[in-house]
Amino acid sequence: MKKIFLLLVLASFWANVVAGTSIKTLMDMPHFYPVRERLFTQSLNGTWKIKIIKGLEIPTDYHRWKDNDYDDKKWDNIIVPGNWETQGLKFPEYGKDLEPYTGLYRTTFKYNPTWEKKHVILRFDGIYYGYKCFINGNKVGEWGSATNLCQFNITPFLHKNKENVLCVQVNTRPMGWLFDTNDCWSLGGITRDVELFTLDDVYLEDVTFTSNITPNLDALIHIRVNTGRFKQENNDYKLNVSLTDTQNNHVLNFSQNIKKDSSVFNFRGEIKNPQLWTAETPNLYRLEVCVVDAKGYVVQRSNENVGIRDIHIDGFNLKINHKPVLLRGVCLNEIDPKLGRALTYKERRQQLEMIKAANINFIRTAHYPFNHEFYELCDEMGFYVCNEIPFGSRGAAYLKQEEYLPNLKARADATLRRDKNHPSVIIWSLGNENPYTPIVEELLKFVKEKDPSRPRGLPQKVSDFMNFASNPSENVDVIMGHYLSDTRIDQAIKMTKKPIIHTEYAHSLGLAFGDFEAKYDRILREEKVIGGSIWCWSDQTIMTLGDTQKNHILKSVWADSLRFIDSYGRSEVPEGKSEIWKEAADGIVYGDGYPQEDYFQVRKVYSPIVVKTKKLNGKLGVANDFNIEVENRFDFISLNGYKIKWKICNVKKIVERGEVWLHIPPRKYATIPLRSTLPDSVDFNDLMLCLEITDSFEKAVYEKNIPILLDNKKDYYSFIKSLPRAQLIQSEISKTKAYIQTENSSFSISNKGIVTITDSKRKVIIKSPLFLRVGRPLTITLDYLTQKDKYFWEPYILEPIVEKFKGRKTQNGIQVKLYCRWHRNGQKKQYVSGIVNISVSDNGVIQSDYCLTPSSGADGYFLECGLTLKLDSIFDTFRWLGEGPFTYTPGKTMYNKRNCWALHKNDLRFIGNRGLVDIAVATDKQRGIGLWSDNGNIGVENINGSIYISQNAIVTGYGSKFTAPQKRKTMDNLKEIKGTLLLFIDDPMYPISFWESIFKPYQTIVPEQPYMKSYGW
Incomplete structure (x- = not known):
């Protein structure tokens, strides 16, 4: 001791x-x-x-x-x-x-x-x-x-x-x-x-470039140059300053002798109609400042790119060049699994290109100033940056000790001196989640004095934010809050006299990013909120050996059998350590930059171009005029040069296609007319308008598929039920089993609830209990949240206890009624019970209807719930017509579009619920098990090499780090759980005729497998 x-x-x-x-x-x-x-x-x-x-x-x-x-x-x-x-x-x-x-x-x-x-x-x-x-x-x-x-x-x-x-x-x-x-x-x-x-003996000590934009968009330029001397001799030096555009035209030139008693030089000029810098139009000028000696030699030259723009707060608007902007942001951390914090220029540029492609226009440097190359790239590529002066909350106790004020001023001074000439830097944020103390106020004054041209803010956690928002410092221009609930946002909006930025919101954790869509929609609706930055861009990981994670199997990603892309997340720490339950798997991309499904969600939600139309009405056999409402959410640029490429599709058949140029001013809507003569008939009464918006480089920037509703609704159920009858070979009903065999398949179910289905060659394709799914695999988020709230059932797939078994023959097949219970592990009074009705027709269609209720003693929540079957391991691909390709849950829907999709069972993105599914099939190389769900939900999961199919009557969201899964209900509110699932066999000897129009041929699907193992669902 x-x-x-x-x-x-x-x-x-x-x-x-x-x-x-x-x-x-x-x-x-x-x-x-x-x-x-x-x-x-x-x-x-x-x-x-x-x-x-x-x-x-x-x-x-x-x-x-x-x-x-x-x-x-x-x-x-x-x-x-x-x-x-x-x-x-x-x-x-x-x-x-x-x-x-x-x-x-x-x-x-x-x-x-x-x-x-x-x-x-x-x-x-x-x-x-x-x-x-x-x-x-x-x-x-x-x-x-x-x-x-x-x-x-x-x-x-x-x-x-x-x-x-x-x-x-x-x-x-x-x-x-x-x-x-x-x-x-x-x-x-x-x-x-x-x-x-x-x-040289005389040198540049500092260079400051500022610009003020007049209402008619001319620019008043101020360049301040500070010089220093190593020796005080009165040598003849001169200062030359020039500002040139991208064509190397000199738009401003200045020259002044450097006298012994002078060290500060101010140059002012006016530029008519300059090319202004914004994140959407990142126009740069080159500022050159030279120290020239008595012989005319340049002894020091400073060359840097600058942008002509100004920033100010006007009421509740953040304005760039007199126009309000909306910040579609992300928090970024400077880390790489292999490079640590020593990112190279190549990695940094690739990262920013990917951020740009996600429609992000605002980056918060969390929680410190990045390497200088980052800002140069942001200037060039077009990003707004909230640059953070480095003092994180783990040092909050220092903020009550006066001896730390010089330390903080030194940090602020070094940050401002280096980064002040970058046009991308539009806001200074001071520290992260610290209390507001007299020392912090002194620092705010210091930063304002050093650079009054940019807004300042204090990123704060909820408790500090709510107190500060009602009575903020006069030296703060924007209020910065983290993870505010809707109630807190309501309160803040009522009390604030300054604009609000959600400097951290929608905290991702693993693949739980379920409140982002709702939070951003709220940002769009609130006039006093100027944007936000989601937490965060990438998992904060480093490459370690897997032996450090043997007891943390959920955490992060196995790169291979030896190396681990480690995001910490320890649930146990040695004595004396305090960082417990700190989970850095909180990005929308994995630690190495590989995109999660959350990345594509951000790309769609943050899109500056949005098609608002949700459905269309059409008539077959005549000309139809479709009106498409398009919104331009850019702040500065029109959509001149953008176009809509459209196709009208009957499932995978293209009926008609065309292109329309767009000419929509910034922050405006337009109705785009499309005319199409529809055919006299279409398969399945299924039509959709498929839209792809491309930029001037022909790059796709937005996609949406819109259903076209016809007089007769699309109806895949009837097509399935009307499949041709096959020759009935045998049917049998006993106390222990119900069985039916036709020339193309056979079906049996035992009084233990075991379902067996074979194909025409009597090869087993399903042998499975009537499982009941009541949840999902344990994930990082569930593991994190359930430390306080044990809401989910384990195991999450339950086997049945059949209490009563009844069967009978029908004119075209058999019917079976099973009275079942599914027990929570080790809990006699906690179970789900009800009736499963199964009817099998001689056309091979198997219909399962179930109606269940939880017991009066049951507690907790069902994250997903529905009848579930295990397929034979030879089936490796799930194909569906519906929303895809990603999971479909409350809070995570906008990144999907309706189409025909296919995923291999070993795919990184395989597991999860798929929504609004019209029809689906699980396939091996030749055969298929057709699927139809009455509510359009079909869950899939690969467990030990076999696909488990669930007809999900209940689907909750994934939640986030600080919010529980959306749409969950207590057992008291679950009056009944019911659903219908159809199964039917596509056999090479007896193929389904209409399959050619949807899924066939069964093309080989290669799984997306960037890692040996990950925390993906």
Whole structure:
């Protein structure tokens, strides 16, 4: 115990005295405007030497580690940038459970002759968590904010004629270290670029670009340049500033001498009718600022892309260039399973392209500023960014201690200095889910003084938000709340005098993302809400070995038999640890970026183009005029260049097709007329209008299939019931069994509730009890939520107890009535009971009707419920005509469209309920088991290689991390559970004639299997 206490004292002393001083004084250090041009920087990225030590004290064996002649050959290698944990050098830890560690880094570099008479600057773009830096054994500085850059003048410490040794002492306990931990993996190391560049005696200290847009959309430009000096001699230097467009036309030019007593230069100009920047029109200009010496040589050049745009709050609107915008957002975390927090440009660009394709226009950097390349890409590709000043809620206790204010100001200053010229950055958010304290108010004032051109906000959890919303700081422009219920939203809207952003909402967990559709619909309806950012983009994962997850089989994803894409989610933690039930499988894509079905839900719900029409009425044999209502939800661009490609389909047969160009202004509706002469007759009375909207590059951006209702309704039930009769060979009714055999199939059911069905060759295709599904497999969400609410039944598929068995022959077959009970495991008083009526006709159609009720002693909820049968394992594909291809449950429907679909049983997306199914079939290579459900719900699941088919009378939603499944009912409210399921056989010897128009030929379906095993349903 004494040892532990001593370690804590040492850690506290080191953090508060050493690192605390460094951050406080950094505010007064010289600033250098970052040089990024590739030709003028030297990268120190690559393979370094490292020694990782548990604890903060360096053992005496390593006391010479900073010396140039120290032998580090036996040390480990590490790729910089990179994390310790992802390179196998340290066991990964989560959140604030991060232990004290020290990492000693060493690398070398040679003096470059071009540095002569220059000043050499060393830049670290980001190191988790704090560090001291040494050149040739000399300390040059220290810093302690993991995601903010820091730069040091190392000129006095360099060797010109021998190798220079750079040593970096990284540790996990700088002052304010908890600010840099979140509900995510806490990974250590140098995670961003390390670079050298040079400056002349006079240099750029800071460059600030701002633009104000006049009501007639001209631009007033202000460029402020701060210069610094290493020497005070009155050398003749000049400052040249130019702003050029994409055609390299100089739209503004300025030049001014740099005098000894001047360091701040203001340049102003006006541009008529500029190309304005928005996320929809990401027009960029190039700002070049040069320091020129007396001989006319450029000694420093800064080139950066800037956007001409302005932002302001007008009432309850966030306006860009005087037009209100709606933020369709996502929270993004900087992490990759293999790279950790050291994302490459390639991965980052691919990620943003995928985000763009999901119709997301707003990204919240949760919960810290990202690498500089991220903002450059957002400027170019068109995203609005809420840039977060890094102080997470795990450091909330610091916000009541005055000694942390300099630390927070240093973090804010570093964030604003680096990112203020990016047009994509439209909002500064300060920290995450922290209480509002006097220190936070001081920081708000500081940020407002530094950059009054952008709105500011405090992302808050519910309790703090509700108090703050009624009486917010005057230095806050937008109110930011997390996971507000409808009741809380009602209250907030009544009291707020400022616009609201849901900076976190619709928290995904596993594949539970069930309240997103409703939450976003609420955003659209509320004038005081300017948007939101769902939580979150990707599962926050790292690659680990599976032995860490043996007791957490639900969690995350097995990449293969050895490696695990680990999202933590521990339900048990060692003594002294606190991060329990913190689950990072909370993205709409998997940790490696592979899309979940939730990704496609976001793409559809966030679509800026929406077809509002839900159904059409048509008449056969005549010309029909169909009116399609289309909404343009873009804020700035019209739909000129977009077009609707349309087809009228009779199931899979195309009746007619055409194209229509769109010309709809932003934020407007239009009715698009389509004329089509329908044929005199169509199969199954089934017609639908299939729409695909494409952009100017012919890329599909929106799809919808709309049913066309005819005078006679589509009716697949009658087609099935009227299948041709087969020769009856035998039928039998006894006390223990009912049996019927025709030339193309046979059916039997025992008094134990065992169903057996064979084909024409008497091969068994179904041998199954009359199961009752009462739930779903245990998932991450169920496991998480049921710690407080044990609402589901286990096991979730129950076998029957047949209390009474009656059978009789009919004119065309047999009928059987079974009185059944299905018991909850180990619960005598908890069961479901009722009657199952089965009729089998000599045409091979098997109709099962059931009507059930829960017992008076039953409690809990049924997530799904319905009669269920197990198919023979040879059947591997489920095909259906209905909504697809994804699951269909309350809260998750909009991403589907009606069509013919097929999934292999081993497919990642196979399991789950399919809705509005008109007809379906489970197939092997030649045979099919036809299916029809009276309510259109058919659930499928692969259990140990066999497909289980359920006629779901009850289907609830998946819920989310903080909300229970939608549409669930207590047992008291379940008066009856009833449904009808038809089965019929498609046999190669006796094929179903109308199958050709729907499903045949049975094409081979290749399963989508990106992982060995995942938490997918």
